[in-house]
Amino acid sequence: xxxxxxxxxxxxxxxxxxxxxxxxxxxxxxxxxxxxxxxxxxxxxxxxxxxxxxxxxxxxxxxxxxxxxxxxxxxxxxxxxxxxxxxxxxxxxxxxxxxxxxxxxxxxxxxxxxxxxxxxxxxxxxxxxxxxxxxxxxxxxxxxxxxxxxxxxxxxxxxxxxxxxxxxxxxxxxxxxxxxxxxxxxxxxxxxxxxxxxxxxxxxxxxxxxxxxxxxxxxxxxxxxxxxxxxxxxxxxxxxxxxxxxxxxxxxxxxxx
Amino acid sequence: xxxxxxxxxxxxxxxxxxxxxxxxxxxxxxxxxxxxxxxxxxxxxxxxxxxxxxxxxxxxxxxxxxxxxxxxxxxxxxxxxxxxxxxxxxxxxxxxxxxxxxxxxxxxxxxxxxxxxxxxxxxxxxxxxxxxxxxxxxxxxxxxxxxxxxxxxxxxxxxxxxxxxxxxxxxxxxxxxxxxxxxxxxxxxxxxxxxxxxxxxxxxxxxxxxxxxxxxxxxxxxxxxxxxxxxxxxxxxxxxxxxxxxxxxxxxxxxxxxxxxxxxxxxxxxxxxx
Numbered sequence: 001x002x003x004x005x006x007x008x009x010x011x012x013x014x015x016x017x018x019x020x021x022x023x024x025x026x027x028x029x030x031x032x033x034x035x036x037x038x039x040x041x042x043x044x045x046x047x048x049x050x051x052x053x054x055x056x057x058x059x060x061x062x063x064x065x066x067x068x069x070x071x072x073x074x075x076x077x078x079x080x081x082x083x084x085x086x087x088x089x090x091x092x093x094x095x096x097x098x099x100x101x102x103x104x105x106x107x108x109x110x111x112x113x114x115x116x117x118x119x120x121x122x123x124x125x126x127x128x129x130x131x132x133x134x135x136x137x138x139x140x141x142x143x144x145x146x147x148x149x150x151x152x153x154x155x156x157x158x159x160x161x162x163x164x165x166x167x168x169x170x171x172x173x174x175x176x177x178x179x180x181x182x183x184x185x186x187x188x189x190x191x192x193x194x195x196x197x198x199x200x201x202x203x204x205x206x207x208x209x210x211x212x213x214x215x216x217x218x219x220x221x222x223x224x225x226x227x228x229x230x231x232x233x234x235x236x237x238x239x240x241x242x243x244x245x246x247x248x249x250x251x252x253x254x255x256x257x
Numbered sequence: 258x259x260x261x262x263x264x265x266x267x268x269x270x271x272x273x274x275x276x277x278x279x280x281x282x283x284x285x286x287x288x289x290x291x292x293x294x295x296x297x298x299x300x301x302x303x304x305x306x307x308x309x310x311x312x313x314x315x316x317x318x319x320x321x322x323x324x325x326x327x328x329x330x331x332x333x334x335x336x337x338x339x340x341x342x343x344x345x346x347x348x349x350x351x352x353x354x355x356x357x358x359x360x361x362x363x364x365x366x367x368x369x370x371x372x373x374x375x376x377x378x379x380x381x382x383x384x385x386x387x388x389x390x391x392x393x394x395x396x397x398x399x400x401x402x403x404x405x406x407x408x409x410x411x412x413x414x415x416x417x418x419x420x421x422x423x424x425x426x427x428x429x430x431x432x433x434x435x436x437x438x439x440x441x442x443x444x445x446x447x448x449x450x451x452x453x454x455x456x457x458x459x460x461x462x463x464x465x466x467x468x469x470x471x472x473x474x475x476x477x478x479x480x481x482x483x484x485x486x487x488x489x490x491x492x493x494x495x496x497x498x499x500x501x502x503x504x505x506x507x508x509x510x511x512x513x514x515x516x517x518x519x520x521x522x523x524x525x526x527x528x529x530x531x
Binding site: 057080105 | 416418419421422423424425426427428432436437440441443515517518519522
């Protein structure tokens, strides 16, 4: 059994407001083993993004412990890649230079990573676009560049915060298949956030269902459906059953949105 | 950081580039024709509004005079403009990097701007004597504020997600400023430059009105005093041309440095698939 890449224990996150505190997250216990695809699904405002930012080391938690790769988290770690809901590319850089930003900031040798960047560009299906600028790409293409940027330095952990949320439904389905393909080729540990239940089941090994604020993990479901999963998989009884179960849990906690 | 779009112009882009030159020239031409017609049709006396033909003749026959004074003013304008960039740029970065600095420095800067430059120009002459220095100082004083304000706006306008991303890469403050904030601020920086280059001309002229015996402002003053309308208008035309050329240079620089920005490339219909 491989050691947990992420281990979150009794995590609390509270914000001070006039008159007291408001709790964003309460008592979160979460673990992800190496190569596991874990999804957090929950209604808007339940704290999923906060949790992801805490695991990314961008904001410190107010209670509990977070270990990444066996070490307590004390700030941004080098070993993660992040994809947000918006691609957040630099408009003034080409696709290739956007991906290589990771390498530049980390002060590694840019030239030696070019080959890897071009491989990633090919992997996400954007060959030939490396010289293009973000304004010349569609939203889905920009997100694929963002995914390359998150993978170029070969992190062991990938954090994705509703990366396909801003895309239309068709592109979104396509991107789910793409992500699965990329992930199958380069097994990373992934912590994925979404508020789409089918997307969560489709992509993951385990799905953690969160309650509305203050966010708690209500239930964790395993998704034993074999991969590669396809559009047809979504019709199977197993799949539909799991979606139903997640809906039940969310509805019971009043989180139906 | 010179980026080029790196492709041959499409027929539409080619047409647009031609229009970029043709339409302004046409507009200016119409202006001069209108001026000429106004003088002829309204039979305006020469001391009120000379005909553009006479004005241009004045410029051409006395071109050494206009050249030497014009260069004098031009030098002050460029010097003031360059100094304002060199001061406003780093100052903007400094102000954005520290809330304390912002809260202490900005009020002082705003105060310096609310003082009418025309009123303190004589003071500058007293402090710095006749010649170039007061001109350059006033040009600088007027030109630096738009650059400062615009650049501060640009530096602050980086997407939160992008900042989060580079923070997650453990970027240092210097890296964030250099690789993220400054490039992100360039479009607004250039907006500031465009305003400032015109104001620098105004500033140099104000300086010349008050304390110089050289330059187009000085020419304007003496010509007005001598009721020499032709020379007044001739000087104005030269000044206008100077402003236009400088502004155009800034715009051209912007087109070369920022081809990716929407204000430069225009709204296109893109056709990527996927």
